Amino acid sequence: MDPNHSDYIYHLAVDVGGSLTKLVCFTKNEDHPDDESKASGSCPVLKGRINFKKFETSKINDCLEFIKSMKLHLGGSQQQQDGPGRLTAIKATGGGAHKYADLFKERLGISLEKEDEMDCLVVGANFLLKVVRQEAFTYMDGQKQFVKIEHSDLYPYLLVNIGSGVGMYKVDGDGKFERVSGTSIGGGTFWGLGKLLTKCKSFDDLLELSYRGNNRVIDMLVGDIYGGMDYSKIGLSSTTIASSFGKVISDNKDLEDYKPEDIARSLLRMISNNIGQISYLNALRFGLKRIFFAGFFIRNHPSTMDTLSVAVNFWSKGEAKAMFLQHEGFLGAMGAFMSSDKHGVQELLVKQAEQPNPVSKTQVPLDGEFNADQSIECIFYEA
């Protein structure tokens, strides 16, 4: 999005998490007349795009600068400093919505209207799953497959949000959900331990590194204990990880003697596997067949998705299914966005929302523009 472009900013919401701050904003696109919608007979109120962007919370100033430079808080470039489009308050969720409220007020003159984090997360998930055509997908053996989910068949499901920590929610319907579990071993653990153990400068570097790593150098495998043999009685193959980081015990090596990529790989396997297992145990507990993994830990990373899928499949003996979301990290921000009634969003019926050209890479760059791949084209109709 170009600040000199003639888009209107109709709406803006933020989700300030422990590690990442997520921003969602709607831009009306005036360039395209509403040709198709006219044919349907109902009257389109708005047509445009929902845009997504993320920032590191430790660099919250980048987020403020972005909003400022894009004039998002002023209703876009067309608006005057005190024009009608000026936002005086925006919806905000995430723990940091409390912590950074003063900063937003001071720097942008915007009040943060706090929305409950869990409410937003579930509202966002339900919206995306129901409205965006290519939102949910499975990932197995390197294959990404989009899944069409009928509205009538959506509930109940387990939503696993992997941020710095992990929250698990049983979702039974619109506004009907319960936090049933969680774990402190999440994205913050991957990046925190990874930062201490490797010289990586960012989460994405660490993830990138893990691609090239071999966890067998670090982990104690069943075969390492059983002299290369399986423990077939309990279905443990020789390559099953018996103890994460267990091989380090008997090696006469220091940290510097290990390759950072092998460490990154072990960390990723350990954490993904653990989340997959705890998720499965909670799905089992409530008889849920579908587990949706969301949050910015995943980042469309093949090994993460593969480990989560394999863990769920292994433990559930194929009964439960791991699924992923195209807008994985933006559920909370999306929910905060939906919660606003400033522009009557809640009263509008979203009839169609889709990504025109779904792509497999959903990484959102930390600097510069909104990520066009993740933006959602949508038309709001009158209800």
Next chain:
Amino acid sequence: MDPNHSDYIYHLAVDVGGSLTKLVCFTKNEDHPDDESKASGSCPVLKGRINFKKFETSKINDCLEFIKSMKLHLGGSQQQQDGPGRLTAIKATGGGAHKYADLFKERLGISLEKEDEMDCLVVGANFLLKVVRQEAFTYMDGQKQFVKIEHSDLYPYLLVNIGSGVGMYKVDGDGKFERVSGTSIGGGTFWGLGKLLTKCKSFDDLLELSYRGNNRVIDMLVGDIYGGMDYSKIGLSSTTIASSFGKVISDNKDLEDYKPEDIARSLLRMISNNIGQISYLNALRFGLKRIFFAGFFIRNHPSTMDTLSVAVNFWSKGEAKAMFLQHEGFLGAMGAFMSSDKHGVQELLVKQAEQPNPVSKTQVPLDGEFNADQSIECIFYEA
């Protein structure tokens, strides 16, 4: 035990695990006549002690040397090199029983008769829980409390064995059990990651270090995210760990800038909490009210036991109980010991076995003598 002492070695068994090798051996004590037992009318066959000792598997030679120096394989000091007490085979379990079989044969002339690891573990647990008076205990708020468990009320229970990795078993009776779950995040992870992150030279040093640590310097707490506030809606207090090692993300620090004791503490909390949670979820799944935690990870460490107890209590809302075992690390070795029929152990009825002076410290020194605190005085009667 003194090699020149006149004890007989009646029996010897080993459990060669991924990190530790455990040894159990029975010594007959001739110094004390069987006064009490005569009064009972039945005829005592053997009276003596079951002794316990552990070694690091990476230093398996220490174990072989110990057996050699104590002449355990020769049936104790009274026996000649080829005398009647000479052991030509001993029961062995654990993954290393396969791996190190040749070494035992070569160095001691002993064949290892391999017994299934899980079978041994459960046989050992059932034996100790039924026979030793002060075996099981709870640990809450720094208080250790022994629990008397009626034989009729023992089953079913969940046995969680925390070695390098973690195995979870639903035990329904003698020889009736099933491996229901496990996790690769266990003692090997604590020690492996701890070794990489601190300059500790042993597991026990790392554990000792964790006593003095403060995990709040390393972990991202709920209060860190919510600006010091609780997230009371879901019962998360401001001191709940939201993300293990999550604070490291936003700190502009290197590994050297953190205190090793704080890192050790965070690691211990992370791993104990996770094991407690997965154990609870499995206990819930099968309606088990008692969870026995065993294995050499625990080592009677207050913080470990406290974290496990609190995790089980928190997640189960007080429904399930965490319990610990005095001989926590020796279940497998004990089971291997029991599995031998060389001396008709299986045909003998153990009427009484107790520790004369139970002490709270059960750490077994790695060098030197058997640990007297953990040895069990016992009398075998004819069935």
